[in-house]
Amino acid sequence: MNARLQSIVFPFITLGFLVGGWLLATEVFSVPNFILPKPQAVWEVMIKGYVYGAFWKDIGATLSATLLGYLSGCTAGILLGALLAESKTFERFLYPFVVSLQSMPKVALAPVLIVWFGFGLMSKVVMVGLVCFFPVFINTIVGIRQTPAPLIAMMRSFSASRMDVFLHVKLKSALGHIFAGLQIAVVLSLIGAVVGEFVSSSRGLGYMIQVAQGNIDLATMFASLVGLAAIGIVGTQLVRLAHARIVFWDSDKRGGAISE
């Protein structure tokens, strides 16, 4: 069996063992429903929720909060990061505050955001945007600062303007770091959305988990978790794909060079 096939088959074997153990616990050792739901029960809720549409409204709510927040938070992170990396003055004004904000757990702000932006979508978007902002912001600064000095000297020797140096060299050189930030932000954005929904909301996968908790309905909780995991996996893979496509010189560095 070649390595490629193994990387596809072996995870399924692990999954088989996990589900087998799960079945064993519920069917043979009769672990009660309110502690561990039966796999069949979770499966049923998932079919009802994801296929027949009982969860669609909630997925829509979580997805739109996550996406909108992610896009706005990451855009702001890149723009402000670039500004801060390029301008010493700007940095002196803002950096101490940015650092203190960064060390604060942003999710603790959720109640405040609910008061400011209401119970609806807006407060979740702001929450997600806030948690996405920092990794992208910091990575943009680090990436731009780590631009190899010889490349900048080269550009300057050809009379390049500061804007040219920034656009042609610094920004491109920082892309690897920026994408690493975007990757982290995917996972954080889901955390932000779910926390926002936990604190106060009337829809969303996080909201569903909370309602299910009230009913000790573990099957629904599990089904919602599967949905959240799926969103996270798809998002991460999309960003990874974009990374490999856009920063192509980074990913195939190991490709052979032509020798003379």
Add this chain to the structure above:
Amino acid sequence: MAVYYTALAAEGKGARRGQPMLKTDRLTVTYASSRGPVKAVDDFSLEITPGEFVSVLGPSGCGKSTVLSVAAGLLGASSGSVAVAGSPVTAPRREVGVVFQQANLLPWKNVLENVLLPIVAMRLPVEEYRERAEQLLDFVGLSRFRQHYPHELSGGMQQRVGIVRALIHDPKLLLMDEPFAALDAMTRERMALELQRIWSGTDKTVLFITHSIPEAVLLSDRVVVMSPSPGRIIEEFECDLPRPRNAETMALPRFGEYCNYLRKIFDQFEGKA
């Protein structure tokens, strides 16, 4: 016999009249370091006439690259002055092309785009230079690779792209900062011969920084020797081997004599220190 070369140098300079392409006058560069100011270049005066190929030869860390940085307008002089074609250098200039120790190609641009980068930076019409870029790439044997990305090329090929990039805007003065130092010995020798071939077809003035004695002798009209820090000129040497020079030049007895003469200067200096 070696003593006469310096006298010859002075004579040769007088014969070629007109404004020097590069002139440094009592150039001194001092760096601030944690242990106080360090003098990298001291009282460095040099004139290069148009079309001349001059090497600055010195041990590593003698400040020879600093001279080039000042001439390129990338670094300010602490005292003294540098002028290109008669006007003082205060910022990078368009009549100058620089080749660096590393090829310094942008990894996200292909060979042709890298070559045309100075044109973009100088806001010149890119389309008008495309043909020149193709011709230059063809001249260094890289036209097949114009769509390739730098990481797909060997070190020697990358540095050839670097040289073509420095020539794209047709500069009058080429500044080369140990351009072959990062290459292996075999490639290095081949690149020196290649540079010799490129240069002899042009009217370019070259300031070539190196720590390789044979490289300096093979390429130069004149070799300027620098002492270790603070870098100052300790010898100027006219190198009158017949042109065009090629692999056979290195087999000439005079080539060996010149190399030995320069090596002795370094040995003498080591003895004194």
